[in-house]
Amino acid sequence: MDRNVIICRSILENPAVTQRDLSKELSVSLGTVNNLIKECIEKKYIEIGNANDLYELLPAGQALLNDNKVDGAVIIAAGFGSRFVPLTFETPKGLLEVFGERMIERQIRQLHEAGIRDITIVVGYLKEKFEYLIDKYQVKLLYNPEYSQKNTLTTIYHARELLRGRNMYVLSSDNWMRHNMYHAYEGGAWYSASYMEGETSEWCLDYNKKGRILNVSVGGQDKWVMYGPVFFSKLFSEQFLTVLENYYNLPGTEQFYWENVYMEMLSGEAAKRLPHIPEAKQDIDLFINRRPADEVYEFENLEELRRFDLKYQHHSDNEAMELVSTVFKVPESEITEIRCLKSGMTNKSFLFKIKDRHYICRIPGAGTELLINRQQEKAVYDALSGLDITEKVIYFNGETGYKIAEFYEGTHNANPSSREEMERCMAVIRRLHKSGLTVDHSFDIRERIDFYEKLCKAHGGIPFDDYSAVRKQMTELLDQLDKLNHKKVLSHIDTVVDNFLMMPDGNVRLIDWEYSGMCDPLIDISMSAIYSYYNEEEADDLIRIYLEREPSEEERFTVYAYIALGGFLWSLWAVYKAALGDEFGEYTIIMYRYAKNYYKKCFIIAK
Structure with a gap:
């Protein structure tokens, strides 16, 4: 420097x-x-x-x-911020307020005070929420299309032309600086650092007398650690971006932070990975910028933010937190141990603790009100209240779809490869089907196929070249099932193994009844088979487990027909969701193959 x-x-x-x-x-x-x-x-x-x-x-x-004049700044704001749920279900982390001021706005204001006006925000999750900043601060937005699958290596990759040949700050939207540490001029590339006493899991720095960083290691004791803003000089970017571009194309680096690339350049690993790239073999200069204690804040989770800004202990302005507070009649400060659960395909959920018990709050995903009738779902839960096979529901709002249920400690999801566990799951399904419980609505797979077909056509069309031919085949199966006229019973429909909770006491709980309604009971066997990606042999065994005997030809035809129709339905569902920006990888193709393959198997049985 x-x-x-x-x-x-x-x-x-x-x-x-x-x-x-x-x-x-x-x-x-x-x-x-x-x-x-x-x-x-x-x-x-x-x-x-x-x-x-x-x-x-x-x-x-x-x-x-x-x-050495600073040319501008790039602010990274693409990520979800899972450790700040439920707040980030509604608001990107960088737009959360600290002492009444949004974190990203504080940084923009500090940059302006230093005379830095050329500011680009790299957005992804809830990107529309940042649009107002264009008018308020004359910033620019850059969209990172890979934000949901990859890490900050990709963010810097997409912003690389903004950095090349320029002196630029690289900031995180969710940092908070007590004092303005930005300047119109900088003397070389640096990384802000804070001193951590005792054991830390942060990225620790070793450096020489001139402050040049020599090594980065994850975890250490009594160390200066990477913490807060970064400055990329022209010289640093000239070397670093060449290596980063090559890392972007390397398999296995999808979850890399951009700092991983820099770390491997220091360690020599980059030279091994990229022996043909001269820049990967050269020394690279990035200096430590040691900051005073309590100047830079990187809030790791909602609990840290609540300790820093007491507002979040009492009134977070978040709908889900306010709901939990109201339902349990406790202040928000007593809602603790909050963490994001794995997001489902249609919902978002978070775990929390009140007193000595854990609960789950489910928040319907955007647009699901068009796809799921929450009043019907509530009717199913009401009907099941005495059967004791589902989760214990504390609160359910049939208008909004918000649900709060008990969390069961020590459970695991059913293993589709375990015959013993699938036997226990099918026993629950048999009990449901034989319960005699009824609701006033049905699950009509013909109607659902028509519905999703219209949605897909209204949102960009259906991409399968042979769709018309396969659609005729599905209509043929629907007509044959109608002729069979099987008795309808209360069915779950969404019998994915993740919805079966294997309890420590040997019991099984079947959760998430969004699609449930009156239907041919054999549809539950078909859906369980396709959700588990079963082949024909495994599907046949599942039928035997459920029936506790060999199936008749008609029963096997029925299950196969629903496998085909279920695959067709969910492939349309996935196409529609992809048009809205959600992507489910190979799921779409797998479901469509079930439709085509099992139509052929039905045809063989019918002969």
């Missing part, structure tokens, strides 16, 4: 700056500062003026600063 730039910058900002001030700014001794002052005077960067012994910046010093 060019310390002369820092000396000249400090004098430009405050001609009355003292050597003690410079010592603190540079984290060096007063003797070193004295030598640096002499060096700057010799190079005619500065001189000591006649008035009150103030320093004066000379033309050569201004020229030095001009060569």
